[in-house]
Amino acid sequence: MAKLNINAFVAFLGECAARKDGYIMGTIGQDPKKLPAWYFDQYGGEQKKKALFWRDNCERVFDCQGMAEGHINDVTGSKVNVRARNNYATWCDPKGTGAIPNQYKVPGAAVFIHSASDGAITHVGFLTKPVAANKPAGDWYVVEARGVMYGVVTTKLNSRPWNRWGLMTKYFDYEASDAVLNLGDRILKKGMSGDDVKQMQSDLIALGYDLGKWGADGEFGPATEAALKAFQTAQKLPVDGIFNEDDLLALRALVPENGDPKEPEKPEEPKGNVVIAGGDAYIRTGPGTDFSKAGVAHAGERYVLSATDGWVPVVIDGEIRWISAKYAKEARGDA
Numbered sequence: 001m002a003k004l005n006i007n008a009f010v011a012f013l014g015e016c017a018a019r020k021d022g023y024i025m026g027t028i029g030q031d032p033k034k035l036p037a038w039y040f041d042q043y044g045g046e047q048k049k050k051a052l053f054w055r056d057n058c059e060r061v062f063d064c065q066g067m068a069e070g071h072i073n074d075v076t077g078s079k080v081n082v083r084a085r086n087n088y089a090t091w092c093d094p095k096g097t098g099a100i101p102n103q104y105k106v107p108g109a110a111v112f113i114h115s116a117s118d119g120a121i122t123h124v125g126f127l128t129k130p131v132a133a134n135k136p137a138g139d140w141y142v143v144e145a146r147g148v149m150y151g152v153v154t155t156k157l158n159s160r161p162w163n164r165w166g167l168m169t170k171y172f173d174y175e176a177s178d179a180v181l182n183l184g185d186r187i188l189k190k191g192m193s194g195d196d197v198k199q200m201q202s203d204l205i206a207l208g209y210d211l212g213k214w215g216a217d218g219e220f221g222p223a224t225e226a227a228l229k230a231f232q233t234a235q236k237l238p239v240d241g242i243f244n245e246d247d248l249l250a251l252r253a254l255v256p257e258n259g260d261p262k263e264p265e266k267p268e269e270p271k272g273n274v275v276i277a278g279g280d281a282y283i284r285t286g287p288g289t290d291f292s293k294a295g296v297a298h299a300g301e302r303y304v305l306s307a308t309d310g311w312v313p314v315v316i317d318g319e320i321r322w323i324s325a326k327y328a329k330e331a332r333g334d335a
Contacts, residue, residue, distance in 0.1 A: 003173040004075055006108035010128050012071045013143040016062070021152040022054025023145045024061040028081060029070030032061045047148050054151065062145040062152060064124045068110075072171055080171075084124040088112050092166025094240075100157075100165035102137040103187055103244030105130075108172060111142060111157065112164035121164060131156060137245050188243035192220045200224075200243055203255040204231060276301045 022032060024039050032039075032055040040051045054061050062070055065084045072080050087110060088095060094104065100111055105127060113123040125144030130136040140157040167174050175191070188197055198218035201211055204227045212223030225241040232239045235250045276297045283295040 003169075004072065004171055006106075006172045006174050008075070009068070009071050009172060010107040010126075012074070013067065013126055013128055016060065016067065016152045017143045017154045019059055019152075021145075022058040022061040023063060023148045023151045024051055024054060025063050025148070026066075027061045027063055028066035028073060029060045029062055032056075032058060035061075043148060050148050054148070058151070064145045067126065067143070067145050067152070068124075068168065068171075083121075084112060085121040087124055087168065088121050088164055088166055091168045091170040093169050095164070095166030097164055100127075100162070101238070102246065103238075103240070103242055104165060104167060105136055105140055105157075106167070106174060106187065108168070108174065110166050110168055111162035112166070113161055114164050125155070125160070125162070127157065128154070188220055190220050190222070190225045190241065193218050197224070200228075200248075200251070203251050204228065206255050207231070207251075 021029075024032060024035070025042060026039065027035070035055070040048060040055060043051045060070070065082060065087055068087065069080045069082070072078065082090075092110060097114075100109060107128060109127045111125050111127065112121045114120065115122045123144070123146075125142040125146075127140045128143050129141055131139040131141060142155050142157050142160065142162075143152065144155060144160075145152045146155070186192070186194075186196055188200060195218065197220045198216050201216035201218070201224055204224075205211055205216060209227040209230055210223070211227050212221075214221070214223065228243055228247070229239050229241050231237075231251070232241075232247060235247075237246055237250060276299050279299050281297045283297050
């Protein structure tokens with residue numbers, strides 16, 4: 001089976017939520033009026049009343065995993081019917097535990113609830129779009145068939161206890177995703193191409209990373225992936241070879257818009273000597289009493305002067321340290 005366009009799935013989710021489709025356990029998008037009675041008899045009390053409401057008032061019914069299966073069945077005509085835990089186990093790659101990382105917050109990503117009491121995944125929902133369009137690293141809208149008392153609803157990612165996540169790459173093509181990052185850039189990975197790939201490559205080259213004989217050609221190949229992983233390792237970022245917002249921010253911090261790497265700041269050249277003349281004084285790691293102490297300067301001692309500005313920076317064992325100007329004064333000549 002050819003993989004399905006993830007954007008079409010996201011559009012399908014939006015239609016189901018807007019239509020206020022219902023929830024019946026074990027369904028994958030059927031017309032509830034055509035379902036056998038046992039679908040509704042599995043409930044009792046208020047839940048059965050709600051199930052009958054869905055039968056009489058909505059166009060389609062799903063359970064949580066049935067939303068993904070229903071779309072697959074609609075498009076392909078095949079019959080796929082598994083549980084949410086099987087989705088996580090066999091459909092998702094990449095996947096992980098805990099909150100979904102920013103780089104995987106893309107339309108159509110699956111988020112799951114693993115129940116400690118059941119010892120298994122019991123529910124799944126699907127990301128559709130960021131709550132704030134210009135902040136995709138923040139909160140997202142999630143469409144989920146939440147339960148018989150709720151039906152198909154749109155909730156917010158941060159309002160629900162999702163603790164597993166995954167991209168359903170067994171069935172869906174995420175390369176077609178409309179995902180964007182906070183700064184208006186795509187998530188980039190091997191196999192992609194474009195001007196944004198070329199800019200990333202140029203910045204990595206400017207920082208000294210080797211992109212092989214093709215250099216900044218706009219094609220995200222193995223050499224680019226290797227260079228990106230080396231950059232991620234050096235910057236203590238997740239080493240996955242996927243260029244996301246965190247990587248972009250780290251890269252732009254080192255390579256400004258003019259494309260030239262930022263030079264590390266250097267201390268000013270020594271400009272003379274100071275002598276400790278106001279009594280003993282603490283040597284500090286910065287120009288103020290809020291900086292930590294790095295020793296004691298004794299009356300009569302001399303130090304190489306770095307600059308003057310209320311606190312006097314001096315060179316001690318090759319390091320810039322600071323002494324209050326109340327205690328240190330510039331020494332003239334050999335005096």
